[in-house]
Amino acid sequence: MTASLLLGPLLRHAGPTTATVWVETDSPCTVRVRVDGALTATTDTFTVHGHHYAVCEITGLPEGAALPYEVFLGEDRVWPEPDSPFPPSVVRTTAPDAPTRLLYGSCRRPTGDTPEGVVRYGPDMLRATARRLAREAVDGNLVLLLIGDQVYADELEEPMRSFLASVREPDGPGGAPADEVVHYDEYAELYRQAWSDPPVRWLLSTVPTLMIFDDHDIRDDWNTSAEWRRAMDGRPWWHRRVTSGLGAYWVYQHLGNLSSPARAKDPLWARLRDAGGDGADAVDEFARRAHAEPSSYRWSHRYDVGSVRVLMADTRCSRALGEDALHEGSRSILGAEGHDWLDENLSGGPDHVVVASTVPVMLPTAVHHLEAWNEAVCAGAWGRWPRPYAERLRQAMDLEHWGAFQYSLRRLGDAVRGAARGERGPAPATVLFLSGDVHFSYAAPVRHSDVAEGGTRVTQLVSSPLCNQLPAGTRRVVRLTSSRSAHVVGRVLTWLARVPGLALSWTLDGKTYAGNTIGEVAFEGREAEALWYHASEGGIDALPGVYRRVRV
Template structure:
């Protein structure tokens, strides 16, 4: 039986002399990567829930190279596709001394840039970026960061709803929602539909890409609070859903984030790679444990490229969700192990440290104060009777960013201050928070109370969404949150709830932008520049243009 590509190739983790290629095939086979006419890597597929995958690690490549490659399944060449309008896909290795460009964004609904999709969600910035890069000469290190909501498991487009209807039939077991994915095979189709659009497929085949989940990769408001988690655990279909979602995330997104060395140390990888048959039981058991005991696995990962250290932080699965005001840290956005990991890696040495947090660290101050107040009320700052009301407000208004985890804000402030003062090695030129989630974009310079001016520059940069623009009404609400009046109200509420102050202060630089966008940060030496691209003119085939740039 001739094998074919079901998904991929995806170019994932890249080092100075290595590159990782991930594929999904429709039958077990040997996957070979050929570079410059020679086979440089071969890997047998592994199987999870009847789906077949391979991770090929190509080694011995020159530094800072961009080398065209081909993919073979058995003896058949399956990539590049014949008559593709795009340039050949390349393996990109990093140059330790070269300039670095980080593209980043979140929140993408796959529409194929159909006229109906553009009207509802706006132009797809991953498609637009593919068109731009296909015409550009790319110099230096280029990496794409997809920081949350790569798929929407709970808000499905018509092709995915049709798929569910065809595989499930009229009966939905355990009262599972008919318009959300639940099983592993449904997640597999969700990823296939998200990443097989030709421009996006080419982009992911030729730009090294790192990923981290946010809530919609599993379900809206995932791990908002202990009450939310308890309510979901009470639904008979939820354990299957969380098992499928985390298992699929490990296979489709997380596995490619890892270097060969990190992958060799992963507790699940050897069991899956060496399984004699289908590794579904191993993946399911791992995923359920990761849900039941968040400290059992670390999803956060670090990537050093050029003079930049990128820290992809898990702010979802590893949350500690207690409300015990007596024990500080019982509620945190990273969990105890996550904070220890961030403390260890948010250190001096690199010229630039980037913390990729799917949810913004720094929000418009009015929203930050509202979240801090709400957390205090839910923990009993105003007594017992307002706590249920506070919880309903928290879930209704999505009050679950860093501002709603004040312990984590203080601990992150301590880490940033120590790095900026040179207490953890030579102070970096910048510490940047890259985020998405909120469906509008902005920049906010951050000051630390105990760091002198002229030292490390700290900035929050947000770029969101890639393709899921806000409605006109929601845009008006966003503008209201940046108003002076709402800021004053929020500040009064935090004082009435006796919320302790933090060492970080900030103010938005300019206005927020609510259209679809993709962000970019360009690093050269100790300088850094942030850019935001959008494609609001020229129809579905428009190339993106820079609508804002600033030095950070």
């Protein structure tokens, strides 16, 4: 029987002479990628829960190249698709001395830019970016960072709800919600629906892409607090859900983040590569342990491109959720091992260091103060009786960004200070935090008490959402959080809760923007410029335009 291509190809980790292509097929087969009509890479699929995947590593490529490629399953060519309106997909390698552009964004609902979808969620910026890049000549290094909520496992669109209704028993598995995914097969369909739209499929086939999860990839407010986690652990379907979610994330997102040497060292990859048959038990065992023992696996990963070091930081799965935030390190957004990893890699040498944190490090200051106050009260700063009320407020208002992990923010500030002062090697020109999650976009220049004028420039850049715009009422609340009066109220609350001050300080540069966006940072030498694109007119043929530029 002839195999078919179910999903992909996705162009993932790319180096100066290598490129990784990921695919999903409908049956076991041999996958061959042929580049520029000559160079080939061949591998057999591996199987997880009855689904079949392959990771092809092409080696021996020239630096800084963009070469067309084809995908074969057995002897059948399955990519490019015939009559595609898009240019041929290419493998892109990096060049150490070339300018670098990073595209980034988060929070995407797959609507296909239908009229109903555009009205509800706004234009899809991944689709719009595909249309833009199909018309542009791309020079230098280009990488796409998808930094959270690549899929919404807990807030499903109609096609996914229909799929669940067709495959589940009427009462659902173990009392699970009828409109949330639980099993691996359901996650596989969720990814297929998210990445099968033709413009998005072409974009992911031709631009090297790195990914990291946020909460909706698993469930809203994932690992907000110890109380949240205890409540979820008490639900009979939750352990199957988190096992399926983390296992599917490793297969669909994380595996492609890894370079060939990193993949060879990955213990789960070694088991799948050598096991033969279906690797479901190995993936489930791995995922259960990753949930129960967050320190057992490092999801964060580093990528060096041109003069830029990109640090994709796990701020979700590896959280330490001790309830005594007044005890040093009890609560941590990265966990102890995650902080050690960031300390090691946030160092001098590259011209630019980029930390991709799905949740913003620097929020509007009013929200930051509210989160810091809430963390302190939850930990007992005002005594025992307010703690349960503060916990309810934390979960109701999603108070779980870096501001709610003050130990982590102080430790990050120390790392930035060391890099900026040249204590970890030659000081970089910039340290940039790229984030999403909050469904509005902004720039926030950061000041540090120990960094001299004209030294390392530190900036928070947020671009969110790709396709999930805020309702009008929520936009008004966002604007209120940026007001001077809200800042003063928040500052008073932190003072009353005796929250220590920070060496870092920041202000928003201009207004927030609540529409759908995709961000870009362009690096050349030691200079960097941030851009935000939107598609103001929406619609199926909308091309994005730059609505803001900021030198950073």
